[in-house]
Amino acid sequence: IPHLDTKYIGRKVRYQRSVASTQPLAHEWAKEGAVEGSLFLAEEQVAGRGRMGRMWHSPTHSGIWMSLILRPQIPLNQAPQLTLLTSVAITRALRKQTGLNIRIKWPNDLLIDGKKICGILTELRGEQDQVHYVVQGIGINVNATESVWPEELKLIATSLAIEAGKTFSRPELIGAICGELEALYEGYLNHGFAPIRILWEQYATIIGQEITVRTGLHSVKGIAKGLAENGALLLETNTGVQTIYSSDIEV
Numbered sequence: 687i688p689h690l691d692t693k694y695i696g697r698k699v700r701y702q703r704s705v706a707s708t709q710p711l712a713h714e715w716a717k718e719g720a721v722e723g724s725l726f727l728a729e730e731q732v733a734g735r736g737r738m739g740r741m742w743h744s745p746t747h748s749g750i751w752m753s754l755i756l757r758p759q760i761p762l763n764q765a766p767q768l769t770l771l772t773s774v775a776i777t778r779a780l781r782k783q784t785g786l787n788i789r790i791k792w793p794n795d796l797l798i799d800g801k802k803i804c805g806i807l808t809e810l811r812g813e814q815d816q817v818h819y820v821v822q823g824i825g826i827n828v829n830a831t832e833s834v835w836p837e838e839l840k841l842i843a844t845s846l847a848i849e850a851g852k853t854f855s856r857p858e859l860i861g862a863i864c865g866e867l868e869a870l871y872e873g874y875l876n877h878g879f880a881p882i883r884i885l886w887e888q889y890a891t892i893i894g895q896e897i898t899v900r901t902g903l904h905s906v907k908g909i910a911k912g913l914a915e916n917g918a919l920l921l922e923t924n925t926g927v928q929t930i931y932s933s934d935i936e937v
């Protein structure tokens with residue numbers, strides 16, 4: 687990874703050209719004792735996983751498909767904060783590297799003009815109430831052209847190359863992401879979530895807007911006010927402020 691100025695994030699890398707998904711491979715690596723910041727990278731995933739059991743389209747050469755291992759000493763109920771931290775870090779790195787107006791849709795989609803360029807899948811293993819380790823799967827559509835996607839994806843997805851009209855070096859982007867991640871993660875471990883929350887709210891698409899949140903069969907309508915200290919979304923409804931944990935939201 688070029689231009690890597692981190693102490694541990696991205697310092698240990700495993701790479702395979704083609705995998706089913708980088709997630710189970712990173713879990714195995716973590717169980718074998720992979721150090722914090724270890725990164726599993728693939729060129730192609732034939733069974734990439736998205737949130738909520740969805741699949742993640744990960745064609746060869748066109749994106750960054752990687753899983754990051756973290757070992758924060760935090761209680762399990764704070765783990766959602768890590769997803770928000772990572773979405774802020776990637777947003778900042780990609781904005782700096784590409785100049786594109788990247789925004790965050792709660793909880794963890796990165797969008798350009800409403801179309802998805804990045805998804806984050808946080809999977810954790812806990813022991814009692816503490817996080818044992820976290821595997822964060824990060825998928826970024828970098829140099830994809832629309833021709834690599836099925837029809838239904840073209841409506842909802844885009845790539846950095848489509849938006850910027852030029853391609854980007856994936857190793858350079860990974861280096862920049864590792865740098866932002868380590869800076870924010872160190873800040874988080876030393877000073878808590880509050881600084882991340884403020885950054886997140888600056889990049890978020892939904893603050894102040896009326897949104898509908900679907901949780902299973904129910905849906906709740908309200909104004910997105912911001913984040914609670916633990917990373918949940920605060921929704922002002924006509925029956926008061928509700929705290930929403932990760933689910934799909936509709937704007």
Ligand code: BTN
Pocket residue numbers: 706707708709731733734735736737738740742744750751752753795804805806807822823824825826
């Ligand atoms: C989502 O938005 O649903 C999350 C998508 C996460 C995709 C990444 S790509 C690398 C890692 N390996 C996977 O199988 N999924 C994640």
